[in-house]
Amino acid sequence: MxxxxxxxxxxxxxxxxxxxxxxxxxxxxxxxxxxxxxxxxxxxxxxxxxxxxxxxxxxxxxxxxxxxxxxxxxxxxxxxxxxxxxxxxxxxxxxxxxxxxxxxxxxxxxxxxxxxxxxxxxxxxxxxxxxxxxxxxxxxxxxxxxxEPAGPRVRTVQRGFAALAHATSAALALTIVFGVITTGAGPHSGDADAGRNGFNAELLEHVHAWPSYALFALTVALVIASYRTRFGGRRWVVALLAIELVQIGVGLYQARNGLPALSVGAHMVLAALTAAAMTVVLLRMKRREPLEQTAVA
Structure with missing residues (x-):
């Protein structure tokens, strides 16, 4: 095999x-x-x-x-x-x-x-x-x-670290959901005759920012925890934080400059990369036990 x-x-x-x-x-x-x-x-x-x-x-x-x-x-x-x-x-x-x-x-x-x-x-x-x-x-x-090799996956982190990582992913999910709703209320509809969702775009910008603040704070805490616990996937936690920092910069720029199309597009792609990095971090909390090793045990 x-x-x-x-x-x-x-x-x-x-x-x-x-x-x-x-x-x-x-x-x-x-x-x-x-x-x-x-x-x-x-x-x-x-x-x-x-x-x-x-x-x-x-x-x-x-x-x-x-x-x-x-x-x-x-x-x-x-x-x-x-x-x-x-x-x-x-x-x-x-x-x-x-x-x-x-x-x-x-x-x-x-x-x-x-x-x-x-x-x-x-x-x-x-x-x-x-x-x-x-x-x-x-x-x-x-x-x-x-x-990874074939075999069952076993958790390698403490429950506290796992809880912090899942809380970070929940904050990311909320940030993305509110970001999508905010975009649906904004000026970039895709066509001059296309409708918007009817929500207050200015209010949603603030609501969208709240979970993003929590996401950034939780990610910083996750980076610190990953080094303290010598988490094997800490480079991905650092990558997650780096992408978020770029995302924050792009978000501030577009908010202060009337939502330029290029920056909005970059924001969309960066959100996808953030989600991908978060996925890797969550999966790195477990490791494979090769089937041969499992059989011997």
Whole structure:
């Protein structure tokens, strides 16, 4: 039985992860350039054409480009599943995650279609982003497991550290949820005729900041605790803090400069990277016990 999967699985798993992050960036570009209805129908771009026509201009190109990215993400998900197939009995964890990613990509495409059909309903747009972010987390988890041997996972940290890490992840989840709701009330609707969610954007900016303050404080505490306890994944805790610092800088800049489109897009991608780093930190709280070692015990 192989201790770990081969390099090809890891390579395409990395490509799958990067493509999931990239599609968040391209999806953000669609909305932030007002190209949300650049292709007014789905799954075709227009009722008569699969691809954008010259009359549709740059908005059609941008929207269709994001749809093309969905195809790339799907192909990579299929390749990962095909490569992991022969390990499916020894590495059921990886096989299940690969299936989740492929199913998630299909669901992601369908949600994208519903987004177009509903004229960029802000709640559907927000749900579409959250679904994409969850796929980033799942592909990050796949990468963590792909570098581990087969065997049961055993917790290696004290309960206090685990509780602090889970509290940090809860603060992150709240920050993202309120960030999505705030965006749905803001000026970047994806199309001039698209509606907003009706909430007070200025008030939501403050509400969104509250869990982000808690997230930063908890992450600092987590960094300190990781060094005191010699946590094996402390470099990922430091990476989490570093991404948050950049995210805070971008957030302050966009709030003080009228939400420039580029900074909003960067904020979206950084949120996905923060969630991925948090996923790795949580998973690093356990380690694998190789099956051979377990059998001897």
């Amino acid at each position: 192989p201790a770990t999967v081969d390099r090809r699985v890891r390579l395409f798993a990395w490509l799958s992860f990067l493509s999931e992050v990239l599609i968040i960036g391209t999806g953000g570009a669609v909305r932030l350039t007002g190209s949300g209805l650049g292709c007014p129908t789905w799954p075709t771009c227009t009722p008569e054409s699969l691809v954008p026509t010259p009359e549709m201009g740059i908005h059609g190109v941008i929207e269709f480009g994001n749809r093309t990215m969905t195809g790339l993400v799907g192909i990579l998900a299929v390749l990962v599943l095909v490569l992991i197939w022969r390990f499916r009995r020894q590495r059921r964890d990886l096989f299940v995650l690969a299936c989740i990613v492929l199913g998630g990509v299909v669901a992601q495409a369908v949600i994208g279609g519903i987004t177009v059909w509903t004229g960029l309903n802000p709640f559907i747009v927000g749900f579409h982003y959250v679904a994409s972010l969850l796929l980033v987390c799942v592909t990050a988890a796949f990468l963590v497991f792909a570098y």
